[in-house]
Amino acid sequence: MISKSLEEAKADVKKGIKDAQAHAEAMFGGKGLADPIPTVEDKWKLLPAFLKVKGLVKQHIDSFNYFINVDLEKIIKANERVKSDVDPHFYLKYTGIRVGAPERPDQEAMNRSYTPHECRLRDLTYSANIYVDVEYVRGRQIVRRKGVPIGRMPIMLRSSHCVLTAKNELELARMNECPLDPGGYFVVKGVEKVILVQEQMSKNRIIVDVDRKGFVQAGVTSSTMERKSKTYVGTKHGKIYLKHNSISDDIPIVIALKAMGMQSDKEITQLVCGHDSKYVDKFSPNLEECAQKKIFTQQQALDYIGAKVKSPKRAFGPGIRRPPSEEALDILATVVLAHVEVHDNNFRPKCIYVAVMTRRVVMAMLRGDLVDDRDYVGNKRLELAGQLLSLLFEDLFKKFNTDLKMNIDKVLKKPNRTQEFDVYNTLLFHGDHITSGFVRAISSGNWSLKRFKMERAGITQVLSRLSFIAALGMMTRISSQFEKTRKVSGPRALQPSQWGMLCPSDTPEGEACGLVKNLALMTHITVDDEEEPIVKLAFILGVEDVSLLTGPEVYLPDTFMVFLNGNILGITRHSKQFVSAFRRMRRAGRISEFVSIFISDHHNSVHISCDGGRICRPMIIVENGRPRVKTEHIEQLSAGKLSFDDFLRMGLIEYLDVNEESDSNIALYEREIIPESTHVEIEPFTILGAVAGLIPYPHHNQSPRNTYQCAMGKQAIGAIAYNQLNRIDTLLYLMVYPQQPMVKTKTIEMIGYDKLPAGQNATVAVMSNSGYDIEDALVLNKASLDRGYGRCQVLRKYATLLRQYANGSYDRLADPPVHPDDPTIVQEKFEVIDKDGIASVGERIKPGQVYINKQMPTNTSSDIGVNARDATANAYKNAPMSYKSAMEGYVDKVLMTTTENDQTLIKALIRQTRRPELGDKFSSRHGQKGVCGIIIQQEDMPFSDLGVCPDVIMNPHGFPSRMTVGKMIELLAGKAGVLKGELQYGTAFGGSKVEDMSRILIENGFSYSGKDYVTSGVTGEPLSAYIYFGPVYYQKLKHMVMDKMHSRSRGPRAVLTRQPTEGRSRDGGLRLGEMERDCLIGYGASMLLLERLMISSDIFEIHVCEKCGLLGYAGWCQHCKSSKGMAKMQIPYACKLLFQELQSMNVIPRLQLQNVF
Amino acid sequence: MDMYNNGGPEVSIRSLKKDSMKFVLTNTDLSVANALRRIMIAEVPTMAIDMVEIETNSTVLTDEFIAHRLGMIPLTSFDVDRIQYTRDCTCSHYCPNCSVELHLHVKVTVDYEEMNDPNVDKTRQVTSMDLISVDDSVRPVSDDKLHPILIVKMRPGQELKLKCVAKKGVAKEHAKWSPVYGVAFEYDPYNKLRHSHYWIEEDEKLEWGVSANAAEETPVDPNEPFDYNAKPEKFYIELETSGCMKPEDVVLRAMTIMQDKLGGLQIKLDDEFKEDTQRWGY
Structure with a gap:
């Protein structure tokens, strides 16, 4: 009986399901309830729309x-x-x-x-x-x-x-x-x-943290138009004090409150602690201290503070001196917590503010985890x-x-x-x-x-x-105010709250690591907005003025304090409704879209912000588990019927700042939307910045590699701007044949890197070859270089002013000097100079040749008006500018113009064209840099079965430890793209899939793995291994051997010490330093040491008097007035200099000579 | 071995087009086949522009840029034997015996009537067709008049006037003298000789397709024992020229060069032996 009914029940359930399914089929056109909801395709198109409106x-x-x-x-x-x-x-x-x-x-x-x-x-x-x-x-x-x-x-x-x-x-x-x-x-x-973006702590907000001694303190940096000051409410030995720069000593907090007119201990206790007995226990010692100091009235408190006020420099002059208590009142009103304004001596708002600060300190004393995080991006401006x-x-x-x-x-x-x-x-x-x-x-x-x-x-x-x-x-760079020398990791660490706001990859290595950041692609930084309408709106939406309430009412469990830009506005008893109503108003466009509102459950408070400098970004609003942006919206966007701002106005998307973002439930993808979701991301790859956006498949790379590429992408030579040929910059690097990458990203298209690229698609074979490719060195194909691979132009500006001097004389240009016998002969040095004294455009200029033949008057100071006819007064001396470089160049451009103060300015641009040579630096887009180790003839290069020769051979040892899988996928996608004749995408968290790429390879008769059968060019035998072979985008970096190589045998010396000069620019020597010296001493190579340190450096012959030990000159001792017993010896010139300098300070060094042998 | 008894290497042409060719080389050693490939790439002389004298250049591209582009233009080199290497010539700089001059002069005049008409394309494409050679046998490869090689684009008011000197050279010196764009080279498509090791995940046959050349050979029988004495026999070579000369000419010239080299080597060796014999008496 029972079993039967069970079976019946089962059947009933089955029938019910079937019915429901039939019903659903009728209702939803064959789609079951469990079927996936169609997702909004191409919602990334909002990003170019954003950039169109906002720009980069x-x-x-x-x-x-x-x-x-x-x-x-x-x-x-x-x-x-x-x-x-x-x-x-x-x-x-x-x-x-x-x-x-x-x-x-x-x-x-x-x-x-x-x-x-x-x-x-x-x-x-x-x-x-x-x-x-x-x-x-x-x-x-x-x-x-x-x-x-x-x-x-x-x-x-x-x-x-x-x-x-x-x-x-x-x-x-x-x-x-x-x-x-x-x-x-x-x-x-x-x-x-x-003007770089500067990162700072936010102003006018209470930040609770622990100071160096381990005491809790709440600090506020007040910032108003008139003044900026910092106020702390801190603890010392369990008691709470008010600290400010203008008061020399810490003021017990109760005294401070009393001075501001809150005389009743009960009122103070209620405003700080509410009705929580734990808080009262923690706070009561402060009341006791105040009572011990016998301070009960406002006047007593003001006198107490007045005695500790640092006397400020009086603006009215020393004449009028107010009593200290008045000064204390003035300071409390205008300087301490300056952003909380005091009108008509009404200290009530400031009292409540101080009480709230005190409460935060008490809370943090009771619960250590309630201190704020200084590095939280929401606390930054x-x-x-x-x-x-x-x-x-x-x-x-x-x-x-x-x-x-x-x-x-x-x-x-x-x-x-x-x-x-x-x-x-x-x-x-x-x-x-x-x-x-x-x-x-x-x-x-x-x-x-x-x-x-x-x-x-x-x-x-x-x-x-x-x-x-x-x-x-x-x-997009952001520099931080933190000192670089401090060894704290907090400010440098990657903050979870910088998700989507600041690029996680783009930061320099070394001392500024983590302190210099970059904005992500979709960030917006707010500007100041009017507070007035927001105050009005808040009161309309049910905020009650806090001045009318007492402590216990303010701290009821359901009561939330409402802050506007850090100032207390009032309280609300229905925080959720208030916030959602407020957000509705914002989405409806009644207030600025950049106003943010969020609930802080820790402090039972609602924070509204409309101040400038907050980082925010747009997100799609989710309602009832469905994103508000639908496919038809995107279609209209693509058709140009809607713009990004229309989306905002229609309330489909909204801007969230970091604080509000933390208070929201944001789904990364549409499929991840849960009932609690409030927003969905527009596109995941926007967490990266513009520079990191160049990297294909960055989500497959080890993260430091992406950081390295961010640094190197900035050194890559390529096209700079469409007006690059009209510019006259100090130094300009241009690539002769830049190419857009085979594997692009959406970011590349949006920032225009495909139109101004910096690199070339090189056919790379990942194999070992010749031994000249160890330690990341690359093997280059000579034929590729012949055909223009990696060729670049370097243009350098040389400028000069034709000055006019105070005495009326001025610089001038001169034509090349004429040979006395034959005017057609021109010295080689002046060969490129035209008749106007400047090199003509298009001339090939060799090192040492003059390009601007300037002459300066010899007399620039005295008045020439009197003896203008005097030959010496009008004499000129040559001040030509000659070309100094190892390689010959061409005069690209000459500009002659006047500056703001009517001086003639001449700029000459000289160009060099360079082909890659041994030691030039290259890099792929995955932080894999390397120098050219050898250049190999094409016929010696390995080639694939189709006869394809690589441009670059890269050593496979670059992969295992670096783990740049993104580069491998780039090669695979690039190869597939070449075979199919289309560009592939390597966009972060998306892009062309490896499976699809392999399929294209197979369709074109290649191995799905990207490996090719490769024959050695030298022997004609196939290589026993199969070679990963395909195009990878390679950048040529600005570090070129030509600019660095340097040698010297003999050369210039410094004037003072007569030692060789230092540095390549001065044709200097290479220093044999202290540690090298130590090695030679240890080895006992004394003669070599003597040669390096003296003979090849600043050897000097002196004459020493054997009698007095002082230096003489030409065999004559000036001290002994005799030439008897003078000895010649060789010492370093620096040593002689030391002796003389000592003598000038009344210290006599005497040389005592002995015969050694 | 029958390879040497059979009268030497043989060539059978599989296809011959205007600028490409496929052939099979048999009866020779791998080293000889590879030498032929290397010579085709690097040592067959052709003509290419080697010096450019620029008189006027007001285009957007720099002088070196244009000179480099000019150098890369393939020139017809059917008569290259007629011309000497400059280094072997008696002249001091260059002369008609060792070089061919080409001239280019394009000036785009400003048409004031259509200057502001956005519908008129005012860009003038300077191509290899604008290069006028003094010698008709050495001129830019331009069998396809629709797609000449672009040198530079010009706008009204710009002028380019230059003289090029084309010289004979080999690709060892610069790739512009290479007569071929690519040479494919393969033997043993079934990997019978096991000169290579297939990288496989599961199945060799599924993952590695055989090349087109496999049609010429019999598939390897898996049961057959491996012959470790076997030598490669057939070499499948395919080449594509730049159009500067006929593909068969490239091959023939390459063979001649190889012969000359070997001949030169033989003569040198003979001389050495003779000297040695004279000196040492054996």
Whole structure:
């Protein structure tokens, strides 16, 4: 009976399943519930759309645009009035500011507009005038003027004010500009300068950490327009203190709170501890301490603090001195935690802020794991060009105004003036303080702002134009403020939170490892946004003002404190609803898409951020387990009907910053979406940066190899920019036949590396050959080199100024000197010089030949006006510039122009064409570098059964320890691509599959493994092993033997010591150093030692008086006044120098001579 | 061994086209076959541009760049025997006996009417067809007038004027003198001699296909004992020329060169022996 019913039940269940299946079939068109949901194909297409809108260096450009369009006005507003101490009626008010279009500074120019390229060539600064609108008092009336220039602002290329923005390729070509150039840098004095992204700790946020002594402390770096200061709430012996630079001693926290007007111990306890007895226990010693010190009222507390305040330099002068308690109150209001503003002596918000800090310390004391991670990317802010320039401008503008005020006072002091005083004239001819300030800061990289005691060097760097990738890599670089010498690993380590934001591979090796980082492909850095609307929105969404509440209410379990940019806004009792409502508003576009909000469960708080410098990236929103971006959206995107911004506006994707990212549940792939998922990644390969994006199959490589390639990709010679032939750079390396790689990545296409490549597809045989390929050396095929493999051009700039001197004389160019008998004979040295005194373009120039025959006046100081007819006054001496190189070159270009201060500038570009030689450095894209070890004739090369000869033979020992499997797959994919006649993809976490590649190989009659039957070219016998054979993309690196090789037998010596000079550039000798000397001593090779250290170096013959032991001269002792007993001997000149220097300091070295034999 | 009794090496041509050729070489040693291959690649003399005198160059490419490109253009070298090596010539620099001059002069004038018309392609392609040779027997290989070899692209207002001097040379010196683009060389397609070891995962036959040349030979019988005395017999050679000369000429010339070399060696050796005999008397 029972068994039957069981069977029946089973049958019922089966039937039920069948029914359900039938139902599903009817409903979902043959697709079962368990079938995979169709995934959105090609969602990576969002990436090019992103880059189209944002560009590769949009961070820099956005930041600069914000500065120039928004921030400038704010700065003007904060410093809008200039008053006079003399005339109380006088004022000058700035009512507006505007930056014009880039214009040449020359007032008389016909066409004022100029291009960045002209600035590069002419050593100018690419800048635009800053115009202000002013309102001021003239006599008895108020005058308004618009567009008064006050200085010049360097303009970032491709920013909103640059002439290059929104231009098509043809227009860019007319301006000699490359369409692939990302912009984002400045041209200052003809040099391209990048303001590097600076990494800092975030401002105005409480960071709890453990100090060196193991005590917990909460620190806040307050940053407001007026001042920056650091405040700590720290522990010492279990008690909590407030620390600040302006107070000499640590202040017990209860005293500090009492000084701020919170006099009741109960109130303090409640605000710090809520109703948690554990917290109360931990906190109560502080109350006790305060009571012991007999401090009960605000006045007592202020007196206590007042006694410890460091007396600040008084602005009003020493006359007025306030009582210490008032000073303490003032400091607590304005300096301590300056970002929490105190209005009308209402200290309540600041009290709560200090209480919250104290609470965080107490929490961390109780639970050690509640300290914050300083290296967490969410606690970092990136400072960009705009912010740095804004600091600089405010400083310069303040200085400008104080100078202006001084000038005004000077004029107004005069009792009677001939003219009515018009400040406009003073303003116009006020000097170029702002202009030169900008130029100095950007060209030297030193930001010194006295206001914030900021003194930073190395902010700017010269944009490296070694290769396209080098320039691009520089634009995404982030430098850290940490000192490089400190031996802490934390800041250098790879942080999990940098996923997708900062490239995990691209960092230098050595001392800056981990401190210099690079942005990932899809990152965006926020700029400051208005707080006002967000405050309003938060209150509308139910945030309660915290000032109205008491401690126990604030710290209820369901109550979450709401912070906006680190400041306490209020509390909410429904955090989840609040946050989701807030996010809805953001997705609907009611507030900026870069505002972030997240819940911190540890601290029961909700954090809203809209400050600048946060790193964020876009992600697809997932709702109910389905991504919002559907296939049809992507189709519309491909068709050009939708743009990236439309996706944002439609709420399909959104930007998440690091903090919000940590609070979200992000699926890497669509198939990995779970019910809790909130977002899905756009494309996994965007965790890499632009430079690491060049590597094919990087996910198959050992990770340091990718890092090595990131360093080497920047040294590869290739095409630099479309305008590379119009540029005159100090040093330019160009490849003669660059090729796009056979195995591309999506990143390569997006950044334009396929249009400006740096390398060639070499047919590589992975085998041992000849023994000249050990230790990573490569064997090259001579025929390949003949046909142009690895051929490159090196162009070097040689420039000179034709100066005009103070006395009116000036440099000049001279034609080649004429032979006295036959004017047709020209010295070989001057063969290439044309009649104008400069080498003619296209001439072959040999080492030692003159290319600019300059002459300088002998007399540049005294006045020549008096004796102008005197021959000596007009005499010139030759100062020719001659070509110094080991290899002959060709004159590529000559430029003659004038600089900003009307001096003639001559630039000559000399070109060399080089073919690879023994010792030149090559590298694949997998961190596998090697030098050319031997060049072999084609007929000696091994060849495949089709008669294919390799261009490069690579030793297989390079593989086992390096584990660069990506290179092997690149070869396989490249070979398949060649056979099929199409390019293959090696995109990270994707790309062409090995299986497909093998199939193509088989279809074309090759082994699926990529190995070929190879015959030895020397014997004609097949090699007994099969050889991994196919194309691999090889880069030629800038390190070439020609630039390094050096030898010397005899040569120049240093003037002072008479020892051989040092260094290749001075044709110096190679030093036999201390350790080498030790070896020779140990070996007993004394004669060799004597030869190396004295005879071949600075041997000198001296005459020594045997009587007094002093040095004489020519057999005469000046001390003994006799020539008796003078001995000749040889010592190093440096030794003689030492004796004389000792003598000059009243130490007499005497030589006591003896006969040895 | 019958190889030496049979009257020496034999060649049977499998296919012969204008610029490629396949043949089988039999009755000779591996070393001889390989020597033939090496000589074809490196030692058959041809004509190639060796010196370029540039008078005007306002194109985007640099002088050396254009000179290198010119050097790589294959020149018809059917009459190469007529021309001497410059080093053997009596002249000081170069002369008609040891060189051929080629001229190139292209000037793209600016047409003001169509200058701003985006539909008109104003790019002028300078190709090997623009090279004018003074000697009709030495000119750029251009059997296909549709696809001449591109030297440089020019825009209105640019000019290129130069004189090239083509010389006779061998590919040992520079690859531009190589008459062949590729020489395939194979013997023993079934690996009967076991000169190679197949790299296999599971099955040799499945993983390694046999080459096309296998049709000429009988498959190896797995039961047959391995003959370790066997020597390679048939050599399958395929070559593709640059068009500078006929493929059969390349082979014939290569053989002549080999003969000359051996002949030269023989004469030298004979002389040595004679000297020795005179000196030592044996």
